[in-house]
Amino acid sequence: MTAALFVFYVLALVTVAAAVMVIAARNPVHSVLFLILAFFNSAGLLILIGAELVGMLLVVVYVGAVAVLFMFVVMMLDINFVQLREGFLQYLPLGALVGLILLLELVMVIGTRAVPTTVAAMPQATPPGVNNTEALGRLLYTDYFYLFQAAGVILLVAIIGAITLTLRHRPDARRQDIAAQVHRRPQDTLEVRKVRPRSGI
Amino acid sequence: MTSLVVGPAVPEAFLFITATLLLGIAAFLPERRAAEITTPVAVILLLVTAMLVVAVGGGRALAFGGHFVQDEFAAFLKVLTLVVAAGTVLVAPGYLADERMERFEYPLLALFSALGMMMMISANSLLALYMAIELHSLPLYVMAAIKRDSVRAAEAGLKYFVLGALASGLLLYGASLVYGFTGTLMFDELTQRYAGAEAAPLPLGALVGLIFLVAGFAFKLAAVPFHMWTPDVYEGAPTPVTAFVAAAPKLAAVGLTLRVLFEPFGAMVEEWRQVIVLVALGSMILGAFAAIGQSNIKRLMAYSTIGHVGYAFVGLAAGSVTGVQGVLVYMAIYAVMTLGTFACILMMRRQGRYVETLDDLAGLSRSDPLMALAMALLMFSLAGIPPLAGFFAKLYVFLAAVQAGLTWLAVVGVLTSVVAAYYYIRIVKLMYFDEPAEAFDRLRRPELQLVAAASAAFVALFVLWPTPLLTAAEAAARVLVGT
Numbered sequence: 001m002t003a004a005l006f007v008f009y010v011l012a013l014v015t016v017a018a019a020v021m022v023i024a025a026r027n028p029v030h031s032v033l034f035l036i037l038a039f040f041n042s043a044g045l046l047i048l049i050g051a052e053l054v055g056m057l058l059v060v061v062y063v064g065a066v067a068v069l070f071m072f073v074v075m076m077l078d079i080n081f082v083q084l085r086e087g088f089l090q091y092l093p094l095g096a097l098v099g100l101i102l103l104l105e106l107v108m109v110i111g112t113r114a115v116p117t118t119v120a121a122m123p124q125a126t127p128p129g130v131n132n133t134e135a136l137g138r139l140l141y142t143d144y145f146y147l148f149q150a151a152g153v154i155l156l157v158a159i160i161g162a163i164t165l166t167l168r169h170r171p172d173a174r175r176q177d178i179a180a181q182v183h184r185r186p187q188d189t190l191e192v193r194k195v196r197p198r199s200g201i
Numbered sequence: 202m203t204s205l206v207v208g209p210a211v212p213e214a215f216l217f218i219t220a221t222l223l224l225g226i227a228a229f230l231p232e233r234r235a236a237e238i239t240t241p242v243a244v245i246l247l248l249v250t251a252m253l254v255v256a257v258g259g260g261r262a263l264a265f266g267g268h269f270v271q272d273e274f275a276a277f278l279k280v281l282t283l284v285v286a287a288g289t290v291l292v293a294p295g296y297l298a299d300e301r302m303e304r305f306e307y308p309l310l311a312l313f314s315a316l317g318m319m320m321m322i323s324a325n326s327l328l329a330l331y332m333a334i335e336l337h338s339l340p341l342y343v344m345a346a347i348k349r350d351s352v353r354a355a356e357a358g359l360k361y362f363v364l365g366a367l368a369s370g371l372l373l374y375g376a377s378l379v380y381g382f383t384g385t386l387m388f389d390e391l392t393q394r395y396a397g398a399e400a401a402p403l404p405l406g407a408l409v410g411l412i413f414l415v416a417g418f419a420f421k422l423a424a425v426p427f428h429m430w431t432p433d434v435y436e437g438a439p440t441p442v443t444a445f446v447a448a449a450p451k452l453a454a455v456g457l458t459l460r461v462l463f464e465p466f467g468a469m470v471e472e473w474r475q476v477i478v479l480v481a482l483g484s485m486i487l488g489a490f491a492a493i494g495q496s497n498i499k500r501l502m503a504y505s506t507i508g509h510v511g512y513a514f515v516g517l518a519a520g521s522v523t524g525v526q527g528v529l530v531y532m533a534i535y536a537v538m539t540l541g542t543f544a545c546i547l548m549m550r551r552q553g554r555y556v557e558t559l560d561d562l563a564g565l566s567r568s569d570p571l572m573a574l575a576m577a578l579l580m581f582s583l584a585g586i587p588p589l590a591g592f593f594a595k596l597y598v599f600l601a602a603v604q605a606g607l608t609w610l611a612v613v614g615v616l617t618s619v620v621a622a623y624y625y626i627r628i629v630k631l632m633y634f635d636e637p638a639e640a641f642d643r644l645r646r647p648e649l650q651l652v653a654a655a656s657a658a659f660v661a662l663f664v665l666w667p668t669p670l671l672t673a674a675e676a677a678a679r680v681l682v683g684t
Contacts, residue, residue: 145205146265150320150332153217154339157313160224161343164306169232 209271235305243308247287270325277677293441310340318453357437368420375413382406391465425483435503444543484511516598519605525678527597541656564637584625590663
């Protein structure tokens, strides 16, 4: 138990620290790297509570795809981040005020609620004897099969849409044509000329 | 663990599999040839799917563990949606070829959008509803922006996308509130718990969620106060896309709205009626007055859509069988009129360029009397002049409203129809009494003429044989409204 608790605190602390650094880092590339660190630690937290599939998905999807995409965008777009932050101090009082009001409202909402003294039995994440991945898979491919398929169709449409809107066949682009390269013969392209000394062609 | 029942969803499965196959085939054909074959194949697929829906028929049946429901209501709307979608796909290729954007993806996107619409009509849980709405609208965003070199089309697509995402957010928030406060996603369970004989009162939070859901639907239907995107998208998108967006998706969205409001939340009529009345009122008034100053016919049609959705909501506010029947008849007639009008707009080409201002229609009766006649019939019908179909559509919804004690709302509806009649009939006046503008090109597009003529014939002859539509709509309405 203590080992798990220790791991939890380490992961949680690193997650929070990394999240703070995401918005505090001056260099946007560093921000993205801290974001990746935060993702990794969150994945660790998820595995710690027994949701290993979600944890792995977090690594695969967010670190593997989303963060890399962010990195590309940050590196390829020439955004002047210093300029973006210029108004920060100017709007700080207003933002702080809105945040304070929200906080007060939250406190009021929570304060008016009667907190139950007895906690109901925690719902089990998975049925006994079945691991997390298997339980999710069973649900997805039985009760939610229709929705799972629908999500697949939506992704297919997204691919078609992206290709439709962005693929261009540019006639001036020079593409590699391997067949044409292989079929080139020396006599088509080479010419042997006799060059007399002291004169060009 | 529930067994996987697919039976009632066979039409959807068929459409999905054939659309995917068509995508696979078209991707490997030469581009020009692929664009040529996909349109007719897509039209045929949509019609075959409609026949399959008829073959599967009514009779309430659940599929996929209760997320999907097939009944008379769904069958009625699906057939209509598919036929109208087929019509809007059929009229597209001429314009797309002229504007050099004939792409094989266009009919395919329309097919996937139609699949989403069918799933919307059959959605029987909050999650299925959300998935279906996303599937139907994602292709619409792409289609609106398909003319990628045009700044206006790109603007239309982006606007539609961003505001559509906002609407999805509202919808999802509403769905999460309903789920959070009731603990279930399934409509059947909600119906059982909150609309049955020994119904429990709906938690307040779920009611707030319902309002958010209605806001999301109102956005998809272009109803006030969520109508802002409509004129810009209608004007900026290529005309065939506008036709597609204006016709079939509205049917599906109305179907979804009706199902959600009457099945799981059927006991809450008094609560949601206030919202629906407000939306109806705003839409009717804005649709009537904002269209007066328009000079672009596509923009005018956008305000016309807003107004018509308002009239349909009058029937919805009645909350009775006749009200739902009125809404279904209204939307069916609206979709046909819209289809016909856009077929006419697609014929407005002058010297190889498409024109879309009202003044271009001046004196059309002399240069093209048949097109002018079709357009005049459709305009009179949109205005609601008897004995055309549009009159009966309005008659049924207003009648239902009066029966439900909402006489004042019906009166507002009649008054705004009078205002709206001004701009519809102005188009007729332009065509018949103004000095002729230059004649339009003689287009050899039998499909446009067919669709325009069929729609005009429908609105003109509906009065002679209204029974099939009325009885089908009534049978569909009875499924939703128990008594």
